Amino acid sequence: MSDESKRTTERIAELRPGYQADLAAGLDRFFEPRRTTCPWCGSERLTTRLRTTDLLQHKPGRFVLDRCEACAHTFQNPRLSAEGLEFYYRDFYDGLGEKKLGDTFGGRTAMYRGRAESMLPHDPGPKTWLDVGTGHGHFCAAAREVLPDTVFDGLDFTEGVELAAREGRVGHGYRGEFHELAADLAGRYDVVSMFHYLEHSTDPDRELRAARETVRPGGHLLIEVPDPESRWARLLGRWWLPWLQPQHLHFVPVANLRRRLTDLGFTVVSEQHREPHDPVDLLAAVWLSLDRLAPRDDAPWLPRRPGAARRVLRGALLVAGIPALVAGTLLDRFAIRPLSHRLGLSNAYRIVARRD
Incomplete structure (x- = not known):
């Protein structure tokens, strides 16, 4: 194990008790009450657009995006509370x-x-x-x-x-x-x-x-x-x-x-x-899918560090997915990017x- 990997492992172990205490207190406090009106225009014509989980950090929780049928605004509902924002941002951009x-x-x-x-x-x-x-x-x-x-x-x-x-x-x-x-x-x-x-x-x-x-x-x-x-x-x-x-x-x-x-x-x-x-849509979709299928990498919000067998299995699955990742990259950059606006595929x- 490299010195950097060792430091990361030690840091995760230090953070684990704090995360486990947060999770033991329950996830309800991380969300505000569900809205019945659009925060952009005030309409009550809301439909559910997406239900998902945290596909990047894999912190516990389920999240819903609603769409306003009056103005087309899409928003998280229920929205994260101040405690939820702190919990889910923690160790993403910092730490x-x-x-x-x-x-x-x-x-x-x-x-x-x-x-x-x-x-x-x-x-x-x-x-x-x-x-x-x-x-x-x-x-x-x-x-x-x-x-x-x-x-x-x-x-x-x-x-x-x-x-x-x-x-x-x-x-x-x-x-x-x-x-x-x-x-x-x-x-x-x-x-x-x-x-x-x-x-x-x-x-x-x-x-x-x-x-x-x-x-x-x-x-x-x-x-x-x-x-x-x-x-x-x-x-x-x-x-x-x-x-x-x-x-x-x-x-x-x-x-x-x-x-x-x-x-x-x-x-x-x-x-x-x-x-x-940003020509990364297919590449990212493939990566998120592989990462979701593979056993979790170590993180302080997991109750314990994954064992050696699970770590080996994760590595093997990600290596097996390399051809799909390469294909996604090539399609994103060379096939889709030149036509992205014409096809309505621009992501921003x-x-x-x-x-x-």
């Missing part, structure tokens, strides 16, 4: 998951550059930029290559933003809830970006109002979110990665977001579907809006 997620996000430089370049037709030289939900600040570091004269700050409620500041990826790192910090940041930024942030928020409308307060008049708001109207969402069902339960709480159709931004005094100047598409959309 045990920090290195894995940091390596994953850190290797996506081309995608980050593309996001920054989407602002160039509208403001080729913003002086100040705030990235909300910045995580470890990898977008800001890459975007600086596109806009070297722009000062990039980051905001996040996790300790990742403090790491981003220490590593010099952001000029200033704000830790906390955006809507609580917005008054102190009012009118300060030429650009505010929210890349795959709104779907995590408990109240997307509140976050949009905070963005309006933070963007200076004439400045821009740049938003990228999963597209719940993607055909992949229907074809792949629970295996569609952007559902990301239980972390993703809201899925806003593009028409809804455009109307809400207009109501808040923005003018939408760009809408993109092809450019923000991006909007640029100017504050009037």
Whole structure:
């Protein structure tokens, strides 16, 4: 066993008693009461769109996504409570998951550059930029290559933003809830970006109002979110990665977001579907399926460490699945990506809006 593996095993053993105490207290406290109306438009015309489990960390719990038949908004119902958010986020972006997620996000430089370049037709030289939900600040570091004269700050409620500041990826790192910090940041930024942030928020409308307060008049708001109207969402069902339960709480159709931004005094100047598409849908679906079939890897929310035989079986099943993973990757990148928008398979959309 390598030193890093040994440290991980020891850390899991240290965390196990705390997780087991949380689970012994029951899961009901992790959920709010079920809603009977849509949080976006207030309609009572709700239908169940998806039932699933935590397919990434495999923490216990079952999650439901409802769809509003009046406005097409999809949302988690019942929604995680504050205790639930803490439990299911714990050790995903920080703690045990920090290195894995940091390596994953850190290797996506081309995608980050593309996001920054989407602002160039509208403001080729913003002086100040705030990235909300910045995580470890990898977008800001890459975007600086596109806009070297722009000062990039980051905001996040996790300790990742403090790491981003220490590593010099952001000029200033704000830790906390955006809507609580917005008054102190009012009118300060030429650009505010929210890349795959709104779907995590408990109240997307509140976050949009905070963005309006933070963007200076004439400045821009740049938003990228999963597209719940993607055909992949229907074809792949629970295996569609952007559902990301239980972390993703809201899925806003593009028409809804455009109307809400207009109501808040923005003018939408760009809408993109092809450019923000991330070609990983089939690969991720295959991986999630294999990971679900294989015995669990060790984690502190398991009552005990899996035995050697189960660990060997897990490895063997994942190795056997390599041809399917390779096939999914090739189809995603070379067969589907060029046609993703035309076929309605884009898994995300991006909007640029100017504050009037």
